[in-house]
Amino acid sequence: MTEAAPRKKLTRVAKGKRPKMFDDWTDDVFMSMITALTTEMLVMRDRVDTIERIAAKKGVILKAEIDAYEFDEAELAERDAARKALADRIFYLVLQQAERNKTPKQKKA
Numbered sequence: 001m002t003e004a005a006p007r008k009k010l011t012r013v014a015k016g017k018r019p020k021m022f023d024d025w026t027d028d029v030f031m032s033m034i035t036a037l038t039t040e041m042l043v044m045r046d047r048v049d050t051i052e053r054i055a056a057k058k059g060v061i062l063k064a065e066i067d068a069y070e071f072d073e074a075e076l077a078e079r080d081a082a083r084k085a086l087a088d089r090i091f092y093l094v095l096q097q098a099e100r101n102k103t104p105k106q107k108k109a
Contacts, residue, residue, distance in 0.1 A: 029093040036090045 022028050055062050071079070088095070 029097070032093050033090050036092075040086060040090070 020028060021031060052062070
């Protein structure tokens, strides 16, 4: 197999006004979070299903190996980065609103 070319990281910033579905903006935020979580879950399920099917066709039983696997520091750091990226996507609107609501720190007298 040939190795795929690395993907270029795209900026994930929408232009224009956000569509509004509900009267309360927080409902829109929660709907966006649920949609992001659902999308992530479906992609993950598809990938796990693919791995299981490939392994089964090759006569490999992965469950015991997965349960016994011990991660090294680099692998743990990679996982942490992936978790942070996922959380940033899911909580994007909440974080964006929190940033808008920040007030500059007052200078101490």
